[in-house]
Amino acid sequence: EVQLLESGGGLVQPGGSLRLSCAASGFTVSSKAMSWVRQAPGKGLEWVSSISDSGDRTNYADSVKGRFTISRDNSKNTLYLQMNSLRVEDTAVYFCAKPHWNYWADWFDPWGQGTLVTVSS
Amino acid sequence: EIVLTQSPATLSLSPGERATLSCGASQTISNNYLAWYQQKPGLAPRLLIYDVFKRATGIPDRFSGSGSGTDFTLTISRLEPEDFAVYYCQHYVTSPSTFGQGTKVEIK
Numbered sequence: 001e002v003q004l005l006e007s008g009g010g011l012v013q014p015g016g017s018l019r020l021s022c023a024a025s026g027f028t029v030s031s032k033a034m035s036w037v038r039q040a041p042g043k044g045l046e047w048v049s050s051i052s053d054s055g056d057r058t059n060y061a062d063s064v065k066g067r068f069t070i071s072r073d074n075s076k077n078t079l080y081l082q083m084n085s086l087r088v089e090d091t092a093v094y095f096c097a098k099p100h101w102n103y104w105a106d107w108f109d110p111w112g113q114g115t116l117v118t119v120s121s
Numbered sequence: 122e123i124v125l126t127q128s129p130a131t132l133s134l135s136p137g138e139r140a141t142l143s144c145g146a147s148q149t150i151s152n153n154y155l156a157w158y159q160q161k162p163g164l165a166p167r168l169l170i171y172d173v174f175k176r177a178t179g180i181p182d183r184f185s186g187s188g189s190g191t192d193f194t195l196t197i198s199r200l201e202p203e204d205f206a207v208y209y210c211q212h213y214v215t216s217p218s219t220f221g222q223g224t225k226v227e228i229k
Contacts, residue, residue: 044209046219047220059216062217104215105213105217106218108156108166110168113164114165
């Protein structure tokens, strides 16, 4: 069974940093495109970032470009999202999700259960 | 950026009734690159429909998708108690892929 399990969320002050992890089981992240999607409290879904199956191409929403970095560790079968210069508006549940095949834009299935990031002083 | 607008914001229906949810796009959605998701409180979204009308694995046939161009519809033929949730449409024509703001289907 394909599963995704996020971790690393928490409370951080504005300007701070946090690294999210997404451990995959049932498939190898090294051969698949992967993405992060977030959802602010009580709001809709927003795509954040994606990495290609080869790992050499990445894509970011304008709202996080230059502050967030997506990466993966093939030996740990884990996806990461390094978040720097965090802002109050980055507060959200962050979901790890697998695009069908195209890292640039695609439908997502499956999704992890999400991890909450709260940016507040 | 393609903007998706869902209507209505809230749909109040009884179990057994038919639900019709709309998703309008600010630009033509090419190649049928539109999906629908269901989300229940505290849970991750679940893929229901992709490529406008293709049901995801395990999705019951009471869920159906239709539409073309800029107007799309998710229909739930007969609402079951477990179908009361929030539904989102998403396009994947190009980056950034965007989602609609959601339609909440609530028990009347």
